[in-house]
Amino acid sequence: HLGAGAPDLTTCDQEPIHIPGTVQPHGALIALRAGRIVVASDSVAPHFGLGVADLLGRDLGAVFDPETRHAVETALAREAVEHNPLFLLSAAVHGHGPFDVIAHAHDGLQILEFEPSAGRPQVEPAALIRGALGALNATRSVGDFAAVLAREVRHLTGFDRVMVYQFAPDGTGSVIAEQLAPGMEAFLGLRYPASDIPQQARALYVLNMIRIISDVHAVPSPLSALPEHPQPLDLSYAGLRAVSPIHIEYLKNMGVGASMSISIVRGQELWGLIACHHDSPRVLPYDVRGACEFLGQVASVQLSARQERDEQAYELRLRAAESDLVDRLVRQPDPLEALGAEDGTLLSFINAPGAAIHYGGETLLLGLTPTRAQVAELCAWLATQPEAQVVHTDALGREFPAARVYADTASGMLAVPLTQSRQDYVLWFRPELLRAVTWGGDPNKPVQVDASGTGRLSPRQSFAAWQETVRGHAAPWQPAELQAARALRRAISAVALRRAEETRELNV
Numbered sequence: 001h002l003g004a005g006a007p008d009l010t011t012c013d014q015e016p017i018h019i020p021g022t023v024q025p026h027g028a029l030i031a032l033r034a035g036r037i038v039v040a041s042d043s044v045a046p047h048f049g050l051g052v053a054d055l056l057g058r059d060l061g062a063v064f065d066p067e068t069r070h071a072v073e074t075a076l077a078r079e080a081v082e083h084n085p086l087f088l089l090s091a092a093v094h095g096h097g098p099f100d101v102i103a104h105a106h107d108g109l110q111i112l113e114f115e116p117s118a119g120r121p122q123v124e125p126a127a128l129i130r131g132a133l134g135a136l137n138a139t140r141s142v143g144d145f146a147a148v149l150a151r152e153v154r155h156l157t158g159f160d161r162v163m164v165y166q167f168a169p170d171g172t173g174s175v176i177a178e179q180l181a182p183g184m185e186a187f188l189g190l191r192y193p194a195s196d197i198p199q200q201a202r203a204l205y206v207l208n209m210i211r212i213i214s215d216v217h218a219v220p221s222p223l224s225a226l227p228e229h230p231q232p233l234d235l236s237y238a239g240l241r242a243v244s245p246i247h248i249e250y251l252k253n254m255g256v257g258a259s260m261s262i263s264i265v266r267g268q269e270l271w272g273l274i275a276c277h278h279d280s281p282r283v284l285p286y287d288v289r290g291a292c293e294f295l296g297q298v299a300s301v302q303l304s305a306r307q308e309r310d311e312q313a314y315e316l317r318l319r320a321a322e323s324d325l326v327d328r329l330v331r332q333p334d335p336l337e338a339l340g341a342e343d344g345t346l347l348s349f350i351n352a353p354g355a356a357i358h359y360g361g362e363t364l365l366l367g368l369t370p371t372r373a374q375v376a377e378l379c380a381w382l383a384t385q386p387e388a389q390v391v392h393t394d395a396l397g398r399e400f401p402a403a404r405v406y407a408d409t410a411s412g413m414l415a416v417p418l419t420q421s422r423q424d425y426v427l428w429f430r431p432e433l434l435r436a437v438t439w440g441g442d443p444n445k446p447v448q449v450d451a452s453g454t455g456r457l458s459p460r461q462s463f464a465a466w467q468e469t470v471r472g473h474a475a476p477w478q479p480a481e482l483q484a485a486r487a488l489r490r491a492i493s494a495v496a497l498r499r500a501e502e503t504r505e506l507n508v
């Protein structure tokens with residue numbers, strides 16, 4: 001599906017993943033128009049013992065016995081299946097099965113999917129997640145919520161690795177919670193490039209909240225259609241949709257056998273994913289997938305509320321810390337003494353692992369920072385810059401090349417001037433975002449083009465490209481942080497002004 005020519009990351013967005021022309025072979029799919037079968041997957045042969053030719057052009061009588069056919073048609077007439085895949089019944093097909101029969105309608109077609117039944121009655125999704133809902137309700141912060149969500153999804157599905165993956169405004173994402181089976185490699189805290197989940201996939205995942213790749217090594221089963229139905233079948237809402245070969249390759253590189261992900265949506269945007277991996281193939285019955293989707297919907301609603309609460313709490317904390325710092329400046333004229341207390345106030349004022357105070361030629365360091373001499377040199381450079389209330393950057397090395405040597409401690413810098421005229425600043429630092437990620441397999445192996453020779457990118461290459469783009473970048477300063485820094489700057493000016501006036505009065 002990808003265009004010819006040199007591979008580059010933009011081609012990822014071009015792949016029409018909703019019309020792969022194939023389904024995953026652990027099930028079979030047929031599509032009907034006006035009661036006639038117009039599309040069928042080759043996998044009807046192993047599952048039903050029938051050829052595609054036995055089905056195309058026929059009605060449901062070619063699949064079901066009369067009684068089952070009646071039950072399916074009655075359910076289809078009654079249920080709202082537009083874009084809404086529903087479990088209809090468990091039924092045998094020509095002595096094979098039984099199969100879970102899942103139906104939805106899209107683009108004027110009725111699409112029936114057949115998955116081997118799990119051998120137990122289907123359960124209402126709500127019943128499967130009653131316990132999880134209670135545990136989720138009891139959490140307060142985004143972090144706690146995500147941790148419980150990962151635990152409950154792992155409990156429900158048995159996947160070896162369950163992660164909550166959150167997108168940043170720049171489209172990159174990081175693993176904010178994780179539950180692992182013993183022996184699984186941890187990804188918690190790692191950040192991945194935006195191109196790992198391209199645009200069209202994100203758009204599809206807002207429409208259809210769940211997808212499963214049951215076996216990354218399975219050979220997809222092609223769809224055949226009647227000549228009068230030439231356009232590719234849109235599988236946006238189909239559970240058996242075969243997944244992008246690029247992504248399959250990605251999962252193989254990671255050493256993953258099966259994958260599932262559930263969307264978490266905020267407004268109309270993908271907030272994140274619950275991403276699940278299994279070492280070996282894993283098929284999940286429809287009701288368990290439905291329960292996961294339900295959890296995803298609950299998470300979509302509840303995470304927003306918790307995120308707002310977290311943001312408000314952070315703003316309050318910023319304001320409290322700011323007024324505490326100002327109090328100290330009022331009581332103690334020497335900023336090194338006033339702000340340099342080792343009690344963590346300066347570091348916790350703004351979420352940063354390092355801070356420094358440079359005043360009257362002296363430098364005080366707190367946490368993860370460049371050296372004293374480097375901070376002094378940085379302040380000398382800042383003093384040559386156009387005057388500003390606060391100076392901030394998330395790529396310091398771009399603006400001040402001398403800072404490149406300490407990118408690992410200070411790719412991000414936020415500086416508040418302490419005095420009008422001198423090189424005096426209080427500064428916060430953030431480290432480079434980049435963290436080493438090792439994919440399954442040999443990390444030293446050169447980037448390869450895949451076996452089919454179509455010039456597709458491998459995830460290793462995307463990661464290398466991303467490393468280049470994020471080198472020297474730190475997590476950006478949030479608007480609330482900049483606002484707090486400006487408020488601190490104003491307060492410092494006010495304190496200095498008052499002090500100047502007091503001195504003048506004394507001198508009179």
Ligand code: BLA
Nearest residue numbers: 012017192195196197201243244247259260261275459462
């Ligand atoms: C899809 N990529 C995905 C999905 C995830 C990721 C979760 C959803 C499908 C699924 O559930 O498996 C990415 N998975 C991750 C990340 C982690 C993880 C970041 O576990 C981290 C722990 N991918 C690339 C490049 C391209 C690409 C370079 O790296 C394109 C050239 C494509 N990824 C790609 C495509 C899909 C995808 C096309 C959609 C798959 C589909 O639904 O058909």
